[in-house]
Amino acid sequence: MEMTSKSPESSNEPSESPFKQGAAVIEKALKTVPLAPGVYRMLDQAGQVLYVGKAKNLKKRVTSYTKMNGQSTRIMRMVSLTRSMEFVSTHTEVEALLLEANLIKKLKPRYNIILRDDKSFPYILITGDHDWPQISKHRGARSRKGEYYGPFASAGAVNETLATFQRIFPLRSCTDSEFQNRTRPCLQYQIKRCAGPCVGLISCDDYLTVVDEARSFLSGKSHSLQQKLAERMQAASDELDFEQAAVLRDRLKAMAHIQSKQTINLPNVEEVDVIAAHQEGGQTCVQVFFVRSGQNFGNRAHYPSHNKDDEPADILSAFIGQFYDGRPAPRRIWTSHSLEEAELIADALSISSERKVKIETPKRGPKRELVEHAILNAKGALARRMAENATQRKHLAGVAELFGMAEPPSRIEVYDNSHISGTHSTGALVVAGPDGFEKKAYRKFNIKNQDLAPGDDYGMMREVLTRRFSRLQKEDPDKAGPESSGSREQWPDLILIDGGQGQLSVAQDVFDELGITDVALVGIAKGPDRNAGRERFFMTGKAPFSLPEKDPTLYFLQRLRDEVHNFAITTHRAKRSRAIGKSPLDEIPGIGGKRKKALLNRFGSAKGVEQAALSDLEAVEGISKATATTIYNFFHENG
Numbered sequence: 001m002e003m004t005s006k007s008p009e010s011s012n013e014p015s016e017s018p019f020k021q022g023a024a025v026i027e028k029a030l031k032t033v034p035l036a037p038g039v040y041r042m043l044d045q046a047g048q049v050l051y052v053g054k055a056k057n058l059k060k061r062v063t064s065y066t067k068m069n070g071q072s073t074r075i076m077r078m079v080s081l082t083r084s085m086e087f088v089s090t091h092t093e094v095e096a097l098l099l100e101a102n103l104i105k106k107l108k109p110r111y112n113i114i115l116r117d118d119k120s121f122p123y124i125l126i127t128g129d130h131d132w133p134q135i136s137k138h139r140g141a142r143s144r145k146g147e148y149y150g151p152f153a154s155a156g157a158v159n160e161t162l163a164t165f166q167r168i169f170p171l172r173s174c175t176d177s178e179f180q181n182r183t184r185p186c187l188q189y190q191i192k193r194c195a196g197p198c199v200g201l202i203s204c205d206d207y208l209t210v211v212d213e214a215r216s217f218l219s220g221k222s223h224s225l226q227q228k229l230a231e232r233m234q235a236a237s238d239e240l241d242f243e244q245a246a247v248l249r250d251r252l253k254a255m256a257h258i259q260s261k262q263t264i265n266l267p268n269v270e271e272v273d274v275i276a277a278h279q280e281g282g283q284t285c286v287q288v289f290f291v292r293s294g295q296n297f298g299n300r301a302h303y304p305s306h307n308k309d310d311e312p313a314d315i316l317s318a319f320i321g322q323f324y325d326g327r328p329a330p331r332r333i334w335t336s337h338s339l340e341e342a343e344l345i346a347d348a349l350s351i352s353s354e355r356k357v358k359i360e361t362p363k364r365g366p367k368r369e370l371v372e373h374a375i376l377n378a379k380g381a382l383a384r385r386m387a388e389n390a391t392q393r394k395h396l397a398g399v400a401e402l403f404g405m406a407e408p409p410s411r412i413e414v415y416d417n418s419h420i421s422g423t424h425s426t427g428a429l430v431v432a433g434p435d436g437f438e439k440k441a442y443r444k445f446n447i448k449n450q451d452l453a454p455g456d457d458y459g460m461m462r463e464v465l466t467r468r469f470s471r472l473q474k475e476d477p478d479k480a481g482p483e484s485s486g487s488r489e490q491w492p493d494l495i496l497i498d499g500g501q502g503q504l505s506v507a508q509d510v511f512d513e514l515g516i517t518d519v520a521l522v523g524i525a526k527g528p529d530r531n532a533g534r535e536r537f538f539m540t541g542k543a544p545f546s547l548p549e550k551d552p553t554l555y556f557l558q559r560l561r562d563e564v565h566n567f568a569i570t571t572h573r574a575k576r577s578r579a580i581g582k583s584p585l586d587e588i589p590g591i592g593g594k595r596k597k598a599l600l601n602r603f604g605s606a607k608g609v610e611q612a613a614l615s616d617l618e619a620v621e622g623i624s625k626a627t628a629t630t631i632y633n634f635f636h637e638n639g
Contacts, residue, residue, distance in 0.1 A: 153298025
């Protein structure tokens with residue numbers, strides 16, 4: 001792979017049309033563009049990436065942008081904004097496709113089709129690095145030794161499967177440390193979700209037999225396993241071992257329960273992802289169904305960001321490249337629409353997944369029925385989303401009218417603080433827009449100012465807003481702010497402060513100091529006796545006012561205020577719990593978990609260790625003379 005030089009900015013006269021200015025930049029860049037596969041980037045005046053594309057022949061592909069005839073409005077606008085270009089040449093078109101998907105996912109260019117939800121998917125893990133394998137939910141890098149089954153569409157799908165699964169296969173879910181230190185069986189044993197291997201209630205051979213049965217079930221061999229369990233149940237009954245027969249009967253019932261919930265039954269399909277798109281009103285929903293070992297492991301809806309004139313097949317092509325960037329693709333992918341570059345995409349996925357991947361568009365039979373099922377789900381999900389968005393837009397319009405804004409806000413930021421008597425103080429920010437709450441944009445602020453008086457809410461709010469908007473001014477001084485503009489955060493149209501006139505005055509002072517004048521500021525405070533429904537709103541230069549108790553806009557604003565309040569409390573509690581869990585022993589060099597446990601067992605607490613004599617420390621099992629001296633010196637030299 002070889003990077004070509006960045007093209008210089010155009011020196012065209014301002015009198016030229018914007019398109020001609022952009023086309024001139026592209027024509028100048030063509031002088032150094034190779035006749036080879038690669039990836040190109042179009043950048044605007046501020047250096048932000050507008051578009052990332054790949055080509056089998058870079059020069060031929062980029063030349064097409066210089067011609068005005070036949071271009072869509074979107075392309076015309078994109079070329080008009082282009083002020084420089086960057087190129088990366090690659091050895092093959094497949095390599096270019098992989099690089100393009102990676103750059104789009106990383107840079108999020110404004111004019112590309114963007115997969116906005118790139119969260120990793122959970123798996124079920126049966127560990128292979130312990131004599132007594134553990135079963136658990138796993139998300140992230142698959143670095144631990146063992147068998148991974150999935151992916152599942154959501155953590156909820158995994159949790160539900162595990163809850164039923166452990167009724168069939170009572171495997172331990174505890175950590176290795178918990179397993180090692182137990183002296184009596186836990187609650188999981190009492191409710192028959194674990195066989196109690198930690199205290200020897202099942203032999204190793206019998207436990208490993210259950211592990212093998214679990215692997216068989218997750219690998220799609222459920223029918224043969226059911227037959228074996230039925231035979232064992234009958235044999236136990238014939239031998240009058242009715243207790244064992246009842247256990248096997250319950251396992252068979254639970255297995256049948258899992259199978260009865262399957263709406264997909266393709267026993268001959270080892271692994272396939274079914275990807276279907278439905279488009280309506282300029283929006284697209286892409287449904288992904290995960291089928292593994294003939295079983296449905298759930299589905300998830302995605303809503304890629306794209307232009308209204310993008311076709312479903314083009315959206316699916318872009319979606320697949322980004323969806324499997326960083327995660328292994330299955331051996332088969334079935335799509336609802338035929339992809340123009342299906343073979344090329346499959347070759348790229350085969351390279352990244354290190355196994356043969358095939359992309360197909362089924363036309364008939366059970367495969368097509370499954371694709372149609374996915375399309376139906378995509379259609380329903382999109383209809384629900386559009387209905388929710390319409391309601392959200394109506395609420396935003398009500399907010400704009402209430403606060404005298406020229407147009408409905410596209411981004412609302414809501415702020416609150418949380419503390420107990422001034423300790424573990426935290427600030428919280430939640431964000432809402434046309435698509436509802438934007439969880440990825442939530443932020444928490446650890447209050448750093450040590451000079452604040454305990455419980456100084458005004459000082460905390462001043463610090464939070466100053467830090468937030470000072471940084472935003474540095475990152476985006478021109479308020480370009482579209483969410484698709486790379487790493488820059490978006491400027492809000494409206495700020496809601498959980499508080500009354502005092503909090504609003506602090507926020508106004510911060511904005512005056514920073515010279516910010518075009519963001520609406522509103523304080524929202526509960527009314528007399530802090531009753532919800534009697535909130536009062538505060539705006540600079542206006543008298544406080546309230547809304548009728550059943551006003552839909554009031555209900556919407558209450559939801560925003562409650563969301564930031566709950567987020568602030570949750571953040572504060574987490575910070576307080578971490579502080580409670582800390583021990584001075586954690587800071588002593590050479591004191592790990594085992595020695596820490598020995599010390600606490602002997603002296604009862606970190607305070608007891610601190611007060612212990614050197615000779616007492618030396619008497620603790622596992623504590624050498626040198627280590628005891630280190631512990632003693634830590635407390636007495638730093639005390």
